[in-house]
Amino acid sequence: MTLGEIAGRTSATLTGDAGLAISGIASAANAKAAEIAFLDGDGKTPPTLSPHLKAVFANPAMKAFVPEGVAVLETPFPRHAHSVVASALFRPRHLTGYGAEPISSLAQIHPDAVVQPGAVIGPGAAIGEGAVIGPAAVIGAGVQIGCNTTIGANASIHCALVGDHVTVLAGARIGETGFGVLVGPSGAEDAPHFGRVIIQDHVTLGANSCVDRGVFEDTIIGERTKIDNLCQIAHNVILGRGVIVAAFGGISGSVRVGDGSMLGGRVGIADHVQVGERVSLAASAGLFRDVDSGETWGGTPAKPIRQWMREVAWLQKQANPKKSG
Amino acid sequence: MTLGEIAGRTSATLTGDAGLAISGIASAANAKAAEIAFLDGDGKTPPTLSPHLKAVFANPAMKAFVPEGVAVLETPFPRHAHSVVASALFRPRHLTGYGAEPISSLAQIHPDAVVQPGAVIGPGAAIGEGAVIGPAAVIGAGVQIGCNTTIGANASIHCALVGDHVTVLAGARIGETGFGVLVGPSGAEDAPHFGRVIIQDHVTLGANSCVDRGVFEDTIIGERTKIDNLCQIAHNVILGRGVIVAAFGGISGSVRVGDGSMLGGRVGIADHVQVGERVSLAASAGLFRDVDSGETWGGTPAKPIRQWMREVAWLQKQANPKKSG
Amino acid sequence: MTLGEIAGRTSATLTGDAGLAISGIASAANAKAAEIAFLDGDGKTPPTLSPHLKAVFANPAMKAFVPEGVAVLETPFPRHAHSVVASALFRPRHLTGYGAEPISSLAQIHPDAVVQPGAVIGPGAAIGEGAVIGPAAVIGAGVQIGCNTTIGANASIHCALVGDHVTVLAGARIGETGFGVLVGPSGAEDAPHFGRVIIQDHVTLGANSCVDRGVFEDTIIGERTKIDNLCQIAHNVILGRGVIVAAFGGISGSVRVGDGSMLGGRVGIADHVQVGERVSLAASAGLFRDVDSGETWGGTPAKPIRQWMREVAWLQKQANPKKSG
Structure with missing residues (x-):
């Protein structure tokens, strides 16, 4: 063109x-x-x-x-x-890539993989040795599933490469289009997405959690990273190795989290924020700034945990003079 | 009677x-x-x-x-x-309206619509020209799906009218019974729901998000409104046109949000609250009061953003005298 | 051994x-x-x-x-x-317990139960009189479903006993492995789970909500407890009777909540916390400590509601001297 x-x-x-x-x-x-x-x-x-x-x-x-x-x-x-x-x-082949048969004859399924009843597998998908595709799960066209990986009931995976020994629990959504609103002549439109999701070995993704595909580049979940139920990993996020994300964790677009960092329940990270290695974020933290490796932050807006705790204690003391006097 | x-x-x-x-x-x-x-x-x-x-x-x-x-x-x-x-x-025909066949012969499916393997379509449903029903998606009895609308894998839609050019991502739930607990002679009971969900044209609903049907009236999502993953839109909510709701947005029963308002990630709005047009609610805000058009609020409980930021800064200064001195 | x-x-x-x-x-x-x-x-x-x-x-x-x-x-x-x-x-028979047929001939399904198209039922499962299994729902091997219980579209249930008159809405996940990370010689691993989920009579579980199976003991949801959409109930939790959990409620591992307690929207409870009977937790509360019966708490970290409101009001007054003077 x-x-x-x-x-x-x-x-x-x-x-x-x-x-x-x-x-x-x-x-x-x-x-x-x-x-x-x-x-x-x-x-x-x-x-x-x-x-x-x-x-x-x-x-x-x-x-x-x-x-x-x-x-x-x-x-x-x-x-x-x-x-x-x-x-x-480009023609994104997200939902229109299926044929008429539930298990496409153009998919490569290892003879030692198990595909449970009701599962749908698109053309060009590859399922590795020892993998289990749960009942009514959906594996999109061209998706690669590694060896000994388990995909839970009613989960769906599109536009993704999934490694070995990965566990995807029931209802998880991998590879859906991310949330990007652009303004066109007629008003708000969805930004098209062309990237993939890369899930490295030994990752666990909890029930009903979502990992969106990248816009141009890929969304990447590093080896042995463990993600709880009902978490949201947005487009272009890169999580390092051994990252822990507890339930309701929300990681916005293009965020990077370093190896071994731990996010407590309901932690949110604003888009483009960079989190170092071995960072701890306390439950309920809402993080809007970059954090260096090894630090522990909490609160909303999040700050170093000692500072947050000092503010909480000070406010309590000032506002309740009798009890703390 | x-x-x-x-x-x-x-x-x-x-x-x-x-x-x-x-x-x-x-x-x-x-x-x-x-x-x-x-x-x-x-x-x-x-x-x-x-x-x-x-x-x-x-x-x-x-x-x-x-x-x-x-x-x-x-x-x-x-x-x-x-x-x-x-x-x-009234006899609500939510789950009992299906026949024996996955694709009911009493459904009207346009010849240019695509129904992927494993999908279930109930009697009386209508699927428009160019629509795509994803694998293992469920379209309930009497549901109307407009032209060029896409329903993701494993999504389910009941008791709803869905417009044209709508995108419903994987695992979204439209038209489930809302959360209403009433007290009967034997204790807590679920309030029955008789309303529908109306999804206007060009709406996008994210993966694993939920829009509940109304109790007596309908729940309405206005034209070009864009809703991210893992959001909850409760019964009787009315969202205007071009509203943006980021991930984990939670909109309680009977809330109204005006045209062009924007809700950051993890914003919650308490029931019956009225939000004007072009309102911005900062990420993590918990809103318990009405907000006039054009305002920007943040915090929990939410207040005008300048006031919230002044409080955050003041508390930080008072509680950490050395650092800010 | x-x-x-x-x-x-x-x-x-x-x-x-x-x-x-x-x-x-x-x-x-x-x-x-x-x-x-x-x-x-x-x-x-x-x-x-x-x-x-x-x-x-x-x-x-x-x-x-x-x-x-x-x-x-x-x-x-x-x-x-x-x-x-x-x-x-032990050999956990979570996903590998299915046979080749969608509805196992080894399942016991009452003649007056209704199984909708696309549903999958594993061997040894039992479905009671008047129960409805929704389209594309998945009932795992050995799961018991009581009388007049309704399982929504695309929901999945494993390793669970579900009582009578229970309502499970679309996309809910019961009995998935909980979130437990243990350290092995090669790094982070998922802790195996051997417990079940017990759902007592008249419980309602909202759309896309999750209840994890216990580690060794069972996760238990008491009679007439009502749980909204997109909630997370972690492993080993015990909820009493008539507990109300609004949307985005997050209850961490081994928490106990007494009869008749009410959790507002987006309430989180940290693991092992004990909540008494008839406790109210205000919307958005993040609870890290035990609460006695009959109390009302709010805020993050949560504290008695009067104390929290006093702190909110005091901070607002101090930081905005002109407006409140």
């Missing part, structure tokens, strides 16, 4: 080489040559740009940040225009 | 015309003639009453609020008695 | 009678003769020990707490060694 064709499809105004060929989509920070990116914002914060960037959608406010020599497609809806190109170049 | 028959079935004491015919049930605020309502409470707060109210169950404490000319059925368990009448008049 | 064989399999160092026969596993507090237990910890807190204890795994720090006459198997990974013995003695 040329930039000229892209400008036509998206009603964007092109400044640059109309003949430049585009074969992929990416974020502005990671774009390679032949990949188109987008810049959306209020023009106050300079974006991170890949040195290989050759073409970018931008709204009027962000246009000034585009370096010389990079083609610009100006539009009031850069993210929407980007998704139009993405959908033209 | 006459009031006399109703009094007999519910062991209530009737004051009024025993021959009055009742053909429906409603809340006291919305009852039309021929609909019976109930009044339950401690007698301290006057109820809102429909001008068309003709007959009502009431406990001794609430009896005094019944206007002259309205028949009263006195009972210690008015809500329970009301549900007994409701169940006699 | 003798202690000598057990020492060999687990690479533990035995001090005691190598010929002693072991036929079961238990916690140290509840072990009967012929059951092996484990002691794991830093050696600072003395463990509770059953008077019938005859053999126990212990790490070097805990060894000193083992009474004379009790055989000790010393290992750096006592809980892991214990799980190795457990898995050798």
Whole structure:
């Protein structure tokens, strides 16, 4: 697809080489040559740009940040225009990839794997030795399930590579489209997702928990990470090895959590936050800032645990003079 | 059914015309003639009453609020008695409406709709052009699914009208009975539900999220409203157009949220609260009061965001004198 | 299995009678003769020990707490060694107990029960008179479902006894393995679970809620207890009769809640906490301490509601001097 064709499809105004060929989509920070990116914002914060960037959608406010020599497609809806190109170049085979049979004849299922009644397995899926696919579970087209991995009843997995000795409990959702709202000419639209979910070996994912697929890159759950029931792991999150996430844990988009960190029940982490290794977050913490390795934080908004406890105790003492006097 | 028959079935004491015919049930605020309502409470707060109210169950404490000319059925368990009448008049066909075949021959499925393996579709359901029903998804009797709407794997929909271009992700639950506990002679009972769920066009509902059916009226999700994973939308809620609800959002019964409002992750709203248009609620907020259009609130209990941030900063400064001195 | 064989399999160092026969596993507090237990910890807190204890795994720090006459198997990974013995003695038939047919011919289904299309029922399951098993629901091997009980669409039940007149809404997960991480020679592992879930009569469990099976003992939900959508009830929890748990309620492992207590939306209770009867916990409360019968608590960390409200009001007044002056 040329930039000229892209400008036509998206009603964007092109400044640059109309003949430049585009074969992929990416974020502005990671774009390679032949990949188109987008810049959306209020023009106050300079974006991170890949040195290989050759073409970018931008709204009027962000246009000034585009370096010389990079083609610009100006539009009031850069993210929407980007998704139009993405959908033209790629066809996500999430739910439309199934055939007529519950267990596709185009799936590769190891003879020592067990597929329970009611399970659905799409074409191109591969199920490893000793794996168990639970009753009424759904394994999407092209999904890889490793050896000795167990998928619980009514769980569903799409757009994912799942390692060995993984346990996915009943009702868990892996690989659904993440939550991204973009503004198009008609109002709010869902941002299309093209990434996968990578679940490394020995991971456990609790009942009714969700791990969304990445937008352009992948969502990754590191080896021996253990996630409780009813947790939400958003798009592009990277959890390290041996991370513990207790029930109702909510990890927003693009968060990174280092090896061996422990999240108590109902901990929330805001998007793009970076958490180091061996960090502890107390139950109910709401974290909005980066935390260095080895620290323990609590409270909402979260802060170092001693500081939080000091504030809790001080407030209690001040507000209840008789009891604590 | 006459009031006399109703009094007999519910062991209530009737004051009024025993021959009055009742053909429906409603809340006291919305009852039309021929609909019976109930009044339950401690007698301290006057109820809102429909001008068309003709007959009502009431406990001794609430009896005094019944206007002259309205028949009263006195009972210690008015809500329970009301549900007994409701169940006699209406037969909710939630789970018992299926036939023997997975895809009912009494369902209307457009030839250009796709029904994936393992899906179950009840009698009287209608599936529009271009719709995709995912593997092992369940579409209940009489449910309407619009054009180009996608229902994810293992999702279930009952008692609902779903518009066009709607996306329901895997494991979402639409139209289950809401959470209402009433006290009957034997203890706690579930309040029966007779309303539906209305999902307007271009709505997205995240994985494993729930939208309960209304008690008497309907639960309504407005056009282009986008709801993330693991959210709970309770009975009788009305969300406007273009509302954004991030993960773990919890919206209690009968709440109204105006057009374009945005709820951060893990926001909770207490029942009957009214939220205006273009309101922002910060992540983790717990809202117990009405909020006017255009405001931004945060904290638990939630308050205007500047006030909340001032309190957080002030407490931190006071309790940690050295660091901030 | 003798202690000598057990020492060999687990690479533990035995001090005691190598010929002693072991036929079961238990916690140290509840072990009967012929059951092996484990002691794991830093050696600072003395463990509770059953008077019938005859053999126990212990790490070097805990060894000193083992009474004379009790055989000790010393290992750096006592809980892991214990799980190795457990898995050798018992074969949990969670997901591998299904046959080839969706409705097992070895299940006992009352002729007046209704099984909807797509449901899967394992061998040895029993479904009572008037029960309804919803579409694509999964009933595991050996599960008992009482009379007039309704199981919603896509729900799954394993390792459980479910009473009469119980309502399980769509997507609920009963009897999944609880969240317990133990440290083995290769890193984090899931603790095996051998207990069941007992759901007493007239209980309601909301859509997409989870009740985990017990580790050694059972998880128990008392009569007429009502649980809303998206709640998490962890392993070994015991809820009394008529307990109310609103949406997003999170009850951690081994918590006990007395009869008639009410938990508002998004209440969390930390593990092992004991809550009395008729206790009220305000919405959003995070409870880390025991609460006596009849009290009302709120806030995070939760405290008596008057104290919490006093602190909220005092902080607001101090930090916003003009408005409240």
